Amino acid sequence: xxxxxxxxxxxxxxxxxxxxxxxxxxxxxxxxxxxxxxxxxxxxxxxxxxxxxxxxxxxxxxxxxxxxxxxxxxxxxxxxxxxxxxxxxxxxxxxxxxxxxxxxxxxxxxxxxxxxxxxxxxxxxxxxxxxxxxxxxxxxxxxxxxxxxxxxxxxxxxxxxxxxxxxxxxxxxxxxxxxxxxxxxxxxxxxxxxxxxxxxxxxxxxxxxxxxxxxxxxxxxxxxxxxxxxxxxxxxxxxxxxxxxxxxxxxxxxxxxxxxxxxxxxxxxxxxxxxxxxxxxxxxxxxxxxxxxxxxxxxxxxxxxxxxxxxxxxxxxxxxxxxxxxxxxxxxxxxxxxxxxxxx
Amino acid sequence: xxxxxxxxxxxxxxxxxxxxxxxxxxxxxxxxxxxxxxxxxxxxxxxxxxxxxxxxxxxxxxxxxxxxxxxxxxxxxxxxxxxxxxxxxxxxxxxxxxxxxxxxxxxxxxxxxxxxxxxxxxxxxxxxxxxxxxxxxxxxxxxxxxxxxxxxxxxxxxxxxxxxxxxxxxxxxxxxxxxxxxxxxxxxxxxxxxxxxxxxxxxxxxxxxxxxxxxxxxxxxxxxxxxxxxxxxxxxxxxxxxxxxxxxxxxxxxxxxxxxxxxxxxxxxxxxxxxxxxxxxxxxxxxxxxxxxxxxxxxxxxxxxxxxxxxxxxxxxxxxxxxxxxxxxxxxxxxxxxxxxxxxxxxxxxxxxxxxxxxxxxxxxxxxxxxxxxxxxxxxxxxxxxxxxxxxxxxxxxxxxxxxxxxxxxxxxxxxxxxxxxxxxxxx
Numbered sequence: 179x180x181x182x183x184x185x186x187x188x189x190x191x192x193x194x195x196x197x198x199x200x201x202x203x204x205x206x207x208x209x210x211x212x213x214x215x216x217x218x219x220x221x222x223x224x225x226x227x228x229x230x231x232x233x234x235x236x237x238x239x240x241x242x243x244x245x246x247x248x249x250x251x252x253x254x255x256x257x258x259x260x261x262x263x264x265x266x267x268x269x270x271x272x273x274x275x276x277x278x279x280x281x282x283x284x285x286x287x288x289x290x291x292x293x294x295x296x297x298x299x300x301x302x303x304x305x306x307x308x309x310x311x312x313x314x315x316x317x318x319x320x321x322x323x324x325x326x327x328x329x330x331x332x333x334x335x336x337x338x339x340x341x342x343x344x345x346x347x348x349x350x351x352x353x354x355x356x357x358x359x360x361x362x363x364x365x366x367x368x369x370x371x372x373x374x375x376x377x378x379x380x381x382x383x384x385x386x387x388x389x390x391x392x393x394x395x396x397x398x399x400x401x402x403x404x405x406x407x408x409x410x411x412x413x414x415x416x417x418x419x420x421x422x423x424x425x426x427x428x429x430x431x432x433x434x435x436x437x438x439x440x441x442x443x444x445x446x447x448x449x450x451x452x453x454x455x456x457x458x459x460x461x462x463x464x465x466x467x468x469x470x471x472x473x474x475x476x477x478x479x480x481x482x483x484x485x486x487x488x489x490x491x492x493x494x495x496x497x498x499x500x501x502x503x504x505x506x507x508x509x510x511x512x513x514x515x516x517x518x519x520x521x522x
Numbered sequence: 523x524x525x526x527x528x529x530x531x532x533x534x535x536x537x538x539x540x541x542x543x544x545x546x547x548x549x550x551x552x553x554x555x556x557x558x559x560x561x562x563x564x565x566x567x568x569x570x571x572x573x574x575x576x577x578x579x580x581x582x583x584x585x586x587x588x589x590x591x592x593x594x595x596x597x598x599x600x601x602x603x604x605x606x607x608x609x610x611x612x613x614x615x616x617x618x619x620x621x622x623x624x625x626x627x628x629x630x631x632x633x634x635x636x637x638x639x640x641x642x643x644x645x646x647x648x649x650x651x652x653x654x655x656x657x658x659x660x661x662x663x664x665x666x667x668x669x670x671x672x673x674x675x676x677x678x679x680x681x682x683x684x685x686x687x688x689x690x691x692x693x694x695x696x697x698x699x700x701x702x703x704x705x706x707x708x709x710x711x712x713x714x715x716x717x718x719x720x721x722x723x724x725x726x727x728x729x730x731x732x733x734x735x736x737x738x739x740x741x742x743x744x745x746x747x748x749x750x751x752x753x754x755x756x757x758x759x760x761x762x763x764x765x766x767x768x769x770x771x772x773x774x775x776x777x778x779x780x781x782x783x784x785x786x787x788x789x790x791x792x793x794x795x796x797x798x799x800x801x802x803x804x805x806x807x808x809x810x811x812x813x814x815x816x817x818x819x820x821x822x823x824x825x826x827x828x829x830x831x832x833x834x835x836x837x838x839x840x841x842x843x844x845x846x847x848x849x850x851x852x853x854x855x856x857x858x859x860x861x862x863x864x865x866x867x868x869x870x871x872x873x874x875x876x877x878x879x880x881x882x883x884x885x886x887x888x889x890x891x892x893x894x895x896x897x898x899x900x901x902x903x904x905x906x907x908x909x910x911x912x913x914x915x916x917x918x919x920x921x922x923x924x925x926x927x928x929x930x931x932x933x934x935x936x937x938x939x940x941x942x943x944x945x946x947x948x949x950x
Contacts, residue, residue: 210726210729236728236729237729241756242752242755242756242759244752244755244756246718246748246749246752247718247721247749247752247753247755247756250715250717250718250719250721250722250749250752250753251718251719251721251722251725251756252722253715253718253719253722254659254718254719254720254721254722254723254724254725254726254736255722255723255725255726255729257657257707257719257722257723258657258722258723258726258727258730259726260726260729260730262722274748277712277715277749278715278718278749281710281712281715282710282712282715282719286708287921287922287923287924288693288921288922289690289693289694289698289700289708290690290700290708291689291690291691291693291921292920292921293689293690293700293701293702293708294700294702294707294708295924326922327922327923329923349924350924351923351924395927439927439928439929442928442929443928
């Protein structure tokens with residue numbers, strides 16, 4: 179883990195995200211929060227719980243079931259001068275809002291030469307591991323990392339979730355904030371048959387009160403090592419850490435935290451040191467963000483590599499319900515990949 | 523094997539209805555069957571009236587100018603002669619501007635242009651009826667908003683030429699203007715997106731307790747987009763202070779309005795299902811446009827919620843410089859359109875009032891022609907499209923983000939090397 183242990187109250191990721199909203203809504207009267215069920219009830223995952231009660235109905239409210247409308251109205255609000263923080267209930271639902279995100283939100287600063295900007299955050303729970311079936315489990319981050327003008331952030335623990343979300347709200351550019359819902363309540367080692375450890379027993383659950391940020395675009399080395407670099411984000415950080423420990427590999431595990439723009443310096447420094455690289459993503463394999471990482475490493479570290487860059491990913495199928503734990507990249511797939519990349 | 527009806531021989535084969543316009547190339551257009559109520563016939567509800575009092579107006583047509591150019595009925599906005607002359611001047615300016623820029627495209631000075639011939643009254647009169655601080659979320663063909671709000675013609679042309687005077691730095695297709703100071707939001711090529719954006723801006727204004735309102739614009743064809751319906755849902759749910767305009771000019775490129783659902787209901791009638799105030803207005807009648815927008819604006823400004831207005835008009839020319847309308851509609855159809863030319867109708871009205879005459883009209887034409895020519899000269903001195911794209915290559919990589927991230931910095935440097943080594947160009 180990183181050297182300095184964060185000090186603060188133990189919170190799970192949902193509580194940390196909820197707190198980030200509260201901190202920013204208290205600090206900045208232009209921050210408004212809305213989404214399906216986000217108002218009175220506080221969201222189906224409770225990430226916005228209590229906000230309407232504290233800040234009133236015009237700053238935190240329920241939206242119609244219309245992702246295109248939620249994002250489209252947020253464009254107008256940002257144009258007016260507000261800072262909308264909108265919730266798309268599941269990342270799988272984001273597609274009706276996709277045109278507004280990629281054609282409008284992402285491009286507005288550029289197409290108007292900076293006259294109109296889109297300082298907004300689009301929060302959305304992503305990923306599997308909760309028996310959500312195909313429309314409650316997808317990891318569509320690559321669809322957004324391909325879009326010029328967006329920033330894409332994926333936290334892996336409560337401390338970073340709060341600091342990254344505050345940084346995202348303060349950022350002058352639009353940020354898509356993917357929340358790994360498998361680890362909302364506790365970290366996950368990839369073994370679905372083991373009980374989930376609550377965040378309370380984890381150092382990264384220490385979430386300071388009040389305002390602090392985790393800089394966008396900066397990765398974190400979450401485990402130092404010498405023989406292999408593992409690049410991961412979100413839920414996969416925990417799967418990677420567990421697999422590295424279980425397989426006794428002297429690996430450096432990097433939590434990317436921001437996928438766009440990615441911290442290329444951290445990646446390059448680590449891979450040049452270790453000479454091997456494994457990238458891990460939960461999303462389907464083909465055209466995924468892991469492919470971008472593998473290409474970056476190959477372009478920048480080719481002469482330092484002692485083995486081809488290996489990928490651990492979900493399969494190229496729609497997300498299956500009953501076969502979720504066969505789909506999910508876990509310890510078995512990690513073990514095979516670790517063996518392959520270390521023995522090459 | 524036969525189709526699925528084979529096992530159900532007693533049932534007739536189902537037939538798909540694909541709407542067709544009444545007239546195709548070679549036909550003689552005849553709009554005499556079109557239900558056009560007389561000017562002055564439509565009642566004008568009080569601004570504070572409940573939404574349902576407007577529902578009958580969704581299937582009628584608010585008209586003020588009669589066939590002789592006289593303003594009649596309860597919607598007559600009783601504008602001052604000065605205001606009427608200003609509206610006439612702006613409409614004429616838009617037409618002259620359109621003609622010159624159309625020609626400029628044909629001369630290869632730019633890539634693309636879209637005229638709004640026949641629709642000039644809509645944007646111009648709407649601008650006159652709104653407060654200058656209100657925000658418009660236009661689609662293309664609302665160039666009249668900028669003209670009416672006094673945006674420099676030469677600057678509009680610089681946008682069309684993507685030259686160094688283009689405030690958008692050559693990043694948008696011609697006519698996709700943007701200007702915050704003139705209350706004109708950035709135009710998107712993806713249709714319908716601006717509709718919920720207008721609602722969001724209006725919601726924000728209400729959240730902040732402001733007094734400014736927004737107006738969203740869409741064409742008849744794009745009402746089929748999901749954004750149209752999400753905008754109406756949000757506008758209605760939150761009673762947003764917004765005016766939502768549908769410019770029904772009968773044609774979405776080559777598809778007639780029936781392909782967007784106009785056969786079964788008017789576009790204004792979409793308001794009824796949402797329980798929102800709606801008006802259907804003669805879009806070739808500048809006074810009716812003004813009156814309707816002023817009515818809806820006052821409603822919005824007094825927290826009485828949104829209004830959907832259908833402006834019933836006709837796209838007299840092609841969709842754009844890339845379109846040839848003779849391929850899908852009769853050549854003389856624009857001339858047969860029964861609601862006339864908006865400029866001629868307003869001119870007749872002013873003459874009828876004794877506030878205008880042919881002499882002043884031709885003097886105005888000459889004045890506008892000279893102004894547009896001079897603006898064009900000014901813009902072309904800065905450059906036409908084909909000269910552009912090499913002077914400031916690094917600017918291409920700016921404004922993707924507030925600050926340039928590493929990958930764009932690398933690509934910017936690579937593009938400069940490329941330009942230097944392979945194109946023999948040095949950027950500033």
